[in-house]
Amino acid sequence: xxxxxxxxxxxxxxxxxxxxxxxxxxxxxxxxxxxxxxxxxxxxxxxxxxxxxxxxxxxxxxxxxxxxxxxxxxxxxxxxxxxxxxxxxxxxxxxxxxxxxxxxxxxxxxxxxxxxxxxxxxxxxxxxxxxxxxxxxxxxxxxxxxxxxxxxxxxxxxxxxxxxxxxxxxxxxxxxxxxxxxxxxxxxxxxxxxxxxxxxxxxxxxxxxxxxxxxxxxxxxxxxxxxxxxxxxxxxxxxxxxxxxxxxxxxxxxxxxxxxxxxxxxxxxxxxxxxxxxxxxxxxxxxxxxxxxxxxxxxxxxxxxxxxxxxxxxxxxxxxxxxxxxxxxxxxxxxxxxxxxxxxxxxxxxxxxxxxxxxxxxxxxx
Numbered sequence: 001x002x003x004x005x006x007x008x009x010x011x012x013x014x015x016x017x018x019x020x021x022x023x024x025x026x027x028x029x030x031x032x033x034x035x036x037x038x039x040x041x042x043x044x045x046x047x048x049x050x051x052x053x054x055x056x057x058x059x060x061x062x063x064x065x066x067x068x069x070x071x072x073x074x075x076x077x078x079x080x081x082x083x084x085x086x087x088x089x090x091x092x093x094x095x096x097x098x099x100x101x102x103x104x105x106x107x108x109x110x111x112x113x114x115x116x117x118x119x120x121x122x123x124x125x126x127x128x129x130x131x132x133x134x135x136x137x138x139x140x141x142x143x144x145x146x147x148x149x150x151x152x153x154x155x156x157x158x159x160x161x162x163x164x165x166x167x168x169x170x171x172x173x174x175x176x177x178x179x180x181x182x183x184x185x186x187x188x189x190x191x192x193x194x195x196x197x198x199x200x201x202x203x204x205x206x207x208x209x210x211x212x213x214x215x216x217x218x219x220x221x222x223x224x225x226x227x228x229x230x231x232x233x234x235x236x237x238x239x240x241x242x243x244x245x246x247x248x249x250x251x252x253x254x255x256x257x258x259x260x261x262x263x264x265x266x267x268x269x270x271x272x273x274x275x276x277x278x279x280x281x282x283x284x285x286x287x288x289x290x291x292x293x294x295x296x297x298x299x300x301x302x303x304x305x306x307x308x309x310x311x312x313x314x315x316x317x318x319x320x321x322x323x324x325x326x327x328x329x330x331x332x333x334x335x336x337x338x339x340x341x342x343x344x345x346x347x348x349x350x351x352x353x354x355x356x357x358x359x360x361x362x363x364x365x366x
Contacts, residue, residue: 001025003330004065004130007053007120014055021053021066021333029134031078036085036137038093041357042153042326043128044069046187047278050343052120061120065127067354068097068118071143071152072133085137092143095135096307097157099124103305105168117157117301128153131330131356141308144315154187154321154351155314160302161275162191163310165251169273169299172249175200178240180250180265182258184224185212185349188275190322192251193219198317204236204247212349219322233261240265249273255283259296269293275300322350330356 004026007019031037049066051057072095074088100114100123101107108115116123126135143152165188167173173196181192184205196203197220205216205224213224223239225232240246246267252258255277262272263286274296277283285296302310313319325342327335339352 002028002131004127005067005330005333005336006065006129007060007062009062012055017055019053019055019062021336023331023333026130028132031076031134033078033080034137035078035134036074036081036088036140037076037078038070038072038095038133038135038140039075039357040070040072040128040131040133041092041149041355042071043067043354043356044153045339045343045352045354046157047276047343048117048157049119050340053340059116059122061122064120064122064125065133066120066129067127069153069156069351070095070118070128070133071147071149072357074140077137081137088140088142092149092152093140094143094152094156094311095126095128095133096139096141096304097160098301098304098307099126099139101301101303103303105303108303129330129354138304141311144311146315146318147320149357150323150326150353150355151321153353154323155191155311156307157301158187158191158351159310159314159321160307161300162188162195162251163313164302164306165273165275165299166192166195168302168306169297170249170251170271172271173199173201176202176244177248178202178204178244178246180204180206180236180247180262181221182206182227182250182252182254183278184216184221185209185346186253186278187348187351188253189251190216190219190350193221194319194321195313196251197221198313198319202241204239206232206236209346215349233265237265246270251275253277254279256280257284259289259294260284260286263288263292263294266292266294269295271295271297273297273299323353324348324350326353326355328355328358330354
């Protein structure tokens with residue numbers, strides 16, 4: 001019987017407990033009307049999965065499979081599927097990693113009632129930590145042809161989050177603009193870098209690891225600074241081009257001191273697009289930001305419309321998500337645990353991936 005991975009509930013307080021992974025056997029699902037059956041080839045971790053295991057995320061399910069990102073092959077269709085879906089039979093697809101957000105630019109149409117993310121969620125039974133999954137035909141997109149399973153699985157949630165933070169929220173995803181991407185190495189930050197470079201932006205990065213800054217430069221960043229160094233913002237100022245000696249926007253997933261550190265670098269009316277706060281649940285705000293008309297814009301995940309736009313951009317520009325490490329086998333809990341350890345320690349650069357289908361070729365295409 002097929003495998004799935006869930007988290008097992010144990011007693012403990014948020015942030016102190018660490019729910020263990022549990023391997024299960026489940027029946028092969030059958031697609032209903034307007035649904036399709038997908039044999040999953042690969043899945044990827046997100047920080048959300050780590051937060052779930054630490055009881056730091058709302059709406060946790062202990063029966064629905066873990067993980068939001070998935071790449072797989074359509075193997076059969078339920079009744080009443082469209083001709084478009086019929087054309088995807090035996091073809092690779094990506095799963096939309098969210099539910100309940102169609103197209104509204106402000107945010108989910110009914111956040112409290114309908115919106116959720118795949119994986120160990122009380123809002124949807126779907127998670128990609130399983131060998132087979134049934135989804136609605138409107139919840140998938142064809143996988144870009146140049147991506148193999150590992151790269152494809154590395155794309156969905158970080159891709160749509162990065163796309164919205166950069167394109168939908170920053171207002172500065174334009175050629176020649178100067179952007180700062182904080183915390184390079186995380187999946188979203190790396191995707192922001194790739195998207196921004198493809199759009200002709202000058203990208204600068206921060207990291208506490210010089211090796212990650214060097215890797216970012218190889219991916220197209222102009223340069224970067226180590227945020228562990230005192231006065232890193234002054235060093236960054238010296239890197240800005242004379243013809244445009246300011247930042248147009250900061251794409252931030254850290255929070256903390258990002259406002260006070262960048263306020264003198266941002267142009268009047270510059271934007272901080274914040275998609276996360278890994279440093280802590282609070283962000284500083286200083287009077288200089290108000291006087292400089294700096295805008296702070298919160299952003300998270302993205303709509304189905306933005307997901308489709310993002311995947312099409314990846315297809316058009318042949319962008320390859322960065323995969324940090326791949327382990328093989330959904331039943332290989334020891335190695336899957338090692339991916340979580342990488343994430344906890346911040347060792348990854350890019351995405352951590354599980355190759356589910358042993359027969360799938362995880363290598364890149366083209």
